[in-house]
Amino acid sequence: MSVLTDIIERARSILFRRRDERELAEELEFHTAMEAEKLERRGLSPAEARRQTSLALGGVERVKDDVRDARGTRFLHDGQRDMAFALRTLARNPGFAAVAVLTLAVGIGGTTAVYSAVDAVLLQPLPYQQPGQLVRLYFTDVRRKEERGVVTPVHFLDYRQSMSAFSSIAALFLYSEAGADIGSGDDVRRIRILPVSADYFDVVRVQPSIGRPFSRDEETNAPVVVLSHALWKDKFGGDPSAVGKSLIMNGRSYTIAGVMPEGFADPLAGSVDAWVPGDLSPGRDPNEAGNHYLSVIARLRPDVTLARAQAELDRLSKTLADRYPNARYAGARLDPLKEDIVGDSSKPLEIMLGAVAMVLVLICVNLANLLLVRGTDRAREFALRSALGAERRRLVRQTLIESLTLALAGDVAGIIVAYFAMKAIVAIGAGSIPRLSTLTLEPRLLVFSLVIASLSALGFGLWPALRAARTQPGDILREQGRSATSGGVQMRLRQWLVVSQVALAFVLLVGAGLLIASFQRIRQVPLGVRPEGVLAFELHLPEARYDSIARARFYETVAERIAALPGVVAAGGVSKLPATGDFNIWGTQALTGPLANLDRGNIAGQNRVVSGRYFDAVGISLLDGRLFDEHDDTSVPRRVIISRAAADRMFPGVRAVGQSLTTGGGPREIVGVVADVALDPQGRSGEGYVYHPHRQFAGDRNWSLVQVVRTTGSLEQLQGEVRRLIASLDPQLVMYKPVALTEAIGRGEAQRVFTLRLLTTFAGVALGLAALGLFGVLSYGVRLRRREFGIRMALGANGGSIRRMVLREGMVVTAIGVAIGLLGAVALSRVLTSLVFGVSTLDPRVLASAAVFMGLVAGFAAYLPAHRATSVEPSSVLQ
Amino acid sequence: MAGEPGELLQGTLEMMVLKTLSLEPMHGWGIAQRIQQMSNDVFLVTQGSLYPALIRMKRRGWLTTSWRVTENSRRARYYELTAAGRKQLGFEQASWLRASAAVNWVMNARLVPDGGRA
Numbered sequence: 001m002s003v004l005t006d007i008i009e010r011a012r013s014i015l016f017r018r019r020d021e022r023e024l025a026e027e028l029e030f031h032t033a034m035e036a037e038k039l040e041r042r043g044l045s046p047a048e049a050r051r052q053t054s055l056a057l058g059g060v061e062r063v064k065d066d067v068r069d070a071r072g073t074r075f076l077h078d079g080q081r082d083m084a085f086a087l088r089t090l091a092r093n094p095g096f097a098a099v100a101v102l103t104l105a106v107g108i109g110g111t112t113a114v115y116s117a118v119d120a121v122l123l124q125p126l127p128y129q130q131p132g133q134l135v136r137l138y139f140t141d142v143r144r145k146e147e148r149g150v151v152t153p154v155h156f157l158d159y160r161q162s163m164s165a166f167s168s169i170a171a172l173f174l175y176s177e178a179g180a181d182i183g184s185g186d187d188v189r190r191i192r193i194l195p196v197s198a199d200y201f202d203v204v205r206v207q208p209s210i211g212r213p214f215s216r217d218e219e220t221n222a223p224v225v226v227l228s229h230a231l232w233k234d235k236f237g238g239d240p241s242a243v244g245k246s247l248i249m250n251g252r253s254y255t256i257a258g259v260m261p262e263g264f265a266d267p268l269a270g271s272v273d274a275w276v277p278g279d280l281s282p283g284r285d286p287n288e289a290g291n292h293y294l295s296v297i298a299r300l301r302p303d304v305t306l307a308r309a310q311a312e313l314d315r316l317s318k319t320l321a322d323r324y325p326n327a328r329y330a331g332a333r334l335d336p337l338k339e340d341i342v343g344d345s346s347k348p349l350e351i352m353l354g355a356v357a358m359v360l361v362l363i364c365v366n367l368a369n370l371l372l373v374r375g376t377d378r379a380r381e382f383a384l385r386s387a388l389g390a391e392r393r394r395l396v397r398q399t400l401i402e403s404l405t406l407a408l409a410g411d412v413a414g415i416i417v418a419y420f421a422m423k424a425i426v427a428i429g430a431g432s433i434p435r436l437s438t439l440t441l442e443p444r445l446l447v448f449s450l451v452i453a454s455l456s457a458l459g460f461g462l463w464p465a466l467r468a469a470r471t472q473p474g475d476i477l478r479e480q481g482r483s484a485t486s487g488g489v490q491m492r493l494r495q496w497l498v499v500s501q502v503a504l505a506f507v508l509l510v511g512a513g514l515l516i517a518s519f520q521r522i523r524q525v526p527l528g529v530r531p532e533g534v535l536a537f538e539l540h541l542p543e544a545r546y547d548s549i550a551r552a553r554f555y556e557t558v559a560e561r562i563a564a565l566p567g568v569v570a571a572g573g574v575s576k577l578p579a580t581g582d583f584n585i586w587g588t589q590a591l592t593g594p595l596a597n598l599d600r601g602n603i604a605g606q607n608r609v610v611s612g613r614y615f616d617a618v619g620i621s622l623l624d625g626r627l628f629d630e631h632d633d634t635s636v637p638r639r640v641i642i643s644r645a646a647a648d649r650m651f652p653g654v655r656a657v658g659q660s661l662t663t664g665g666g667p668r669e670i671v672g673v674v675a676d677v678a679l680d681p682q683g684r685s686g687e688g689y690v691y692h693p694h695r696q697f698a699g700d701r702n703w704s705l706v707q708v709v710r711t712t713g714s715l716e717q718l719q720g721e722v723r724r725l726i727a728s729l730d731p732q733l734v735m736y737k738p739v740a741l742t743e744a745i746g747r748g749e750a751q752r753v754f755t756l757r758l759l760t761t762f763a764g765v766a767l768g769l770a771a772l773g774l775f776g777v778l779s780y781g782v783r784l785r786r787r788e789f790g791i792r793m794a795l796g797a798n799g800g801s802i803r804r805m806v807l808r809e810g811m812v813v814t815a816i817g818v819a820i821g822l823l824g825a826v827a828l829s830r831v832l833t834s835l836v837f838g839v840s841t842l843d844p845r846v847l848a849s850a851a852v853f854m855g856l857v858a859g860f861a862a863y864l865p866a867h868r869a870t871s872v873e874p875s876s877v878l879q
Numbered sequence: 880m881a882g883e884p885g886e887l888l889q890g891t892l893e894m895m896v897l898k899t900l901s902l903e904p905m906h907g908w909g910i911a912q913r914i915q916q917m918s919n920d921v922f923l924v925t926q927g928s929l930y931p932a933l934i935r936m937k938r939r940g941w942l943t944t945s946w947r948v949t950e951n952s953r954r955a956r957y958y959e960l961t962a963a964g965r966k967q968l969g970f971e972q973a974s975w976l977r978a979s980a981a982v983n984w985v986m987n988a989r990l991v992p993d994g995g996r997a
Binding site: 023024031034035038062063066067071 | 912
């Protein structure tokens, strides 16, 4: 025989299957007709002839199957038939199908979305060329190497000149005012600008797509600007001839030097609208060696390791320490940029990944449970069919196809869930987790989840069929009739599956509980301010139109006018919102009192500039002396208010009011002492605050004070009123980034909120799955034991005792699960340490609450089956 | 597989089909009738064995098919031997003769007393 003909014939059969089938039917019809005719010729009636023919020839369908076998296309035909059968079977039991598909969807969707987040934030390199070469350079005190501070321009210029380990190094002026008003007249808007040194573009290895970068000659605040792609599109309609034109920013005219490529984001600041050259000229003055304000990134030469670069930097620091006596202890340390950026987000995301893995396992277990029940149910169907002559191979294949259909449906649903879950994660985490906005579905994981979930569906779906194929049909059929408590082995397996589910759900519950407890603790931390009911917004006064005198007057006017609005208690401004981090830490020395001019009388003061009635607006109470008033202007000596911590440190044992100190360039007289304010929402305290009246300090720089307004009414309404008021004062001013003070302070906590929300969701899903599993096992057990219950009740057992029996079974399973989960929680407690605040990872109250909660849910899940057990009508099962 | 009776029968059926078709092209029912007649009603060829055999033989390139109208004007699929089929018939006929002769020898053998050797 020719192999080629064979192949062609087979291929033809597949291609022309439909026609072949039609022709085969016709051919067989012809055969039957001829046979019948023959019989009719012998004298039989036509009907009888047909009947006898059919009997003699055997089933037409059977012949067709055999022909298909010979043709080599039977598998196709059967497959199609099995698929239709599978769909029918699943449709007949829509509850089962829905739960299975939903379980798969949650498993695949949830895991993929969360893993994609982890991948985007943790695993993917920075979106720059050779990201491994990028480092962050921090100032550090050689006596306290773990310290990470910003760098002085003096040191920056020395690093740039001397460091051979760097191929390029750049300074980012993140610390300085980062907003600017562009345009004029009615078309004023606020944009985010970032002053940088010239080599910035070399470090990130991204050059402007049109135009040019900055040159070192321009590192003097030169009026040139590089636009972001978005701003260029928006403001200039993407016109390439915009380069060379001018752009008015803060009333000053800048020449557009270039436009960055689309999608470029700053590694530290994120989305920036425009880059301008920073001013490095103060760096040439050695007296500035104590003035820190630059964020520095660098690119290592390809052959240089981090350790070698650090060694060179250490040697250089020693030389510099000799050169600049007022920066004797200055050093620098290098961190890989990625580590620096990802930093704190890595822990929550790793924990999230663990949670995802647990949920995935839970889902597989649930699926196993579902399919095992179904398999047991169908074992009888299979036994019956195989007793009636169905091929075992065929039965197995049919189950396989059924599981495959389920898995496929689950996969599709999973991809849809993944898509929306990802949207949700971005919505929850945007702003608090860096680089989350770049999130896309991670294809490798999608495939991984699809495979895992589908395999578990296939595996657990197939197992009962394989078992059915091995056992004698008679055994199963007999077992059904005889035994009142059948399926014992499988029952135990399923109980253990539920135990594992309860254990996993318990661990997730504990995790969520710990986070919730941490939250409560953080909320209870006294911050020294009352942030509720306070609106905050930035108000930038362009220097071109507002000199220092105008600025001093305007901020006071705004505060007064806002305070006159209905419902407003007090209004004011501050250079940095309370409890949002360090700012303007200047050496502060007591000039009078017991520690006058002594080293012990020197603190790292947190300096703040305030306008209006700032203290009343945010709720900082006055402890001694007075608050600032309209007389504290440039015509009188400089005055300050200090916090109690500062007073206790600099003037121990004496009244601080009336004493003097020096900070920010000269002596100041202390007129008041106020309560301490935490530096962050966790309640970190510094060495103390020094508050300056803006009236006296406006000339130092444009402070761009953040305005705070306390109201008894709604913040939204207030926001509209303030916006109208500002427009009436100066229509060109922008009310920038209005936000509730609670939210502004909460910002640092956003990461914990992100983790909490995701973990709570997972705990909820896990709890649901465990409850579902428990419910399933108990219901099934009840169904199996209907006869037993019937007999018991017929013998006089009452409903209550049977209900208790089922409930007890559920509780035993739950208790074992919780016990194992407890061990898991202990094992994982070290991992969770970084996430909790003010609460032990083995906090007994959290553990107890989780156990009680688990027990309640389990009780709920067990109640329905228990109730159903007592609804058995003895006569109906015993007949 | 030569030891399995099913295979032998199947092979025999194919050979007989080839023989039938070597006389003239024929439709499936005709083939069955012809074999029944020619074997004096010893072989009753069922649809279940005939059509799969025809398909297999077609796949091997021994037969071609065409739709024609019968003498009593019905449409039927006619099978016809190809050159390869004809060659196969010759080959099978020869090996059948050889095999049946051999089987006959075996079946007709008797125990000959020959100094204790069989």
